[in-house]
Amino acid sequence: MIGVAVVGYGYWGPNLVRNFNDTPGARLVSVCDLNKDRLSAVQSRFPAVKITDDFEEVLRDPDIHAIAIATPVSSHFRLAMSALMAGKHVFVEKPITPSAEEAQRLVDEAARRKLVLAVDHTFIHTAAVQKMRELAQTELGEIYYYDSVRVNLGLFQHDVSVVWDLAVHDLSIMDYVLSQRPVAVSATGISHVAGEPENIAYLNLLFESNLIAHIHVNWLAPVKVRRTLVGGSRKMIVYDDLEPSEKIKVYDKGITLNGNPQKAGENRYQALVGYRSGDMWAPHLDVTEALGNELREFIGCIENNGTPTADGRAGLRVVRILEAATLSLAQRGRVIELEDVRRVA
Structure with missing residues (x-):
């Protein structure tokens, strides 16, 4: 059995505790939080689980093999690095760290010690996003665009922008679904x-091909929207996370070009656009809780020396984009090459 401790019992911590308690191969050993009332809530629901407000106690406990970190982003690096240096496997909330430089150090430390480092990119463990990846690889043809909207009248954060709070979800999904990586x-x-x-923020991501991605995030919208469109040369997808059943819809729609505009010269009107409008279908999707799938994978990777789907490198790629987007925001939309961020990191 893999002994697990959860550090942080605030917003997401209770979900981690509940799922680890039910995960085969895992034994929930300890929960750590600075808030005494939260710890009392843990003890009343899970009386066999140790509670502590001392992180060092967690690090010293030989029964703990893995530590899940669900604390504010500013503390991720310090806690995760301490856990790795203590020989513990690490599961850390998204984003993995506040900077690419810190994320790279965690990746290097985990590799050096041969420890599992996983990032909680929960959405990529949903059946809907996994189906979207499968369709992008097999049905859509050449991918033209990736367009997502994640808005609501939301909880304003004081320590991070809407980009780091909401866009991180869409960036992790995009990183998983698309085979290409953005360059700027x-x-x-x-x-x-x-x-x-x-x-409120708008992100545009450029690729080496004709693929383009756009992400819109907003804490000041009158309605809640969680929708992604992926357009390809053969088919298109609409992914609506708020749909109770048909979260993924596949459209056999697109365009065909008649004629050759390059040969047409001034007579470019000869290159007419034709429209294809076929059927729509919605695939059946599994309804298993994504976090449960994710934690089972994490425990399995520890047991079998595997690599998580969202490993430290995936977390690093997302943070590089977040860092570049933050720099671009400060410069009123200037295009930031991700290669520049890699050199800094």
Whole structure:
């Protein structure tokens, strides 16, 4: 059995505790939090689990083989690095760290010690996103665009912008679904609360091919929207996470080009666009909780020396984009080459 400790019992910690308690091969040993009331809630529900407000106690416990970190982003690097140096496998909330340089150090430390480092990119463990990846590889043809909207009248954060809070979800999904990696990013946004980080932002991601991606995130919308469109040369996908059943819809729609506009010269009107409108179908999707799938994979990787789907490198790729987007925001949308971020990291 893999002994597990959960550090942080605030917003997401209870979900980790509940799922680890039910995960085959895992034994929930300890929960650590600075808030005494939260610890009392753990003890009342899980009386066999140790509670502590001392992280060092968790690091010293020989019964603990893996540590799940669900604390504010600013503390991720310190806690995760301490856990790795203590010989513990690590599962850390997204984003993995506040900087690419810190994420790279965690990746290197985990590799050096041959420890599993996983990042909680929960959505990539949903059946809907996994189906979207499968379709992108087999049905869509050449991918033309990736367009996502994640908006709501949401909880304003004081320590991170809407990009780091919401866009991180879409970036992790995009990183998983698409076979290509972006090479540059441009971002614009604004804050409507004086002294606070941006609450609305728009990210444009450029690729070496004709693929383009756009992500819109907003804490100040009157409705909640969680929708992604992926367009290809053969078919297109609409992924709506708020749909209770048909979260993925596949459309046999697109365009065909008649004629050769390059040969047409001035008579470019000869290159007419034809429209194809076929059927729509919605695949059947498994309804197993994504976090449960993710934690089972994490425990399995520890047992079998495997690599998680969202490993430290996946977390690093997402943070590089977030860092570049933050730099672009500060410069009113200037295009930032991700290669520049890699050199800094």
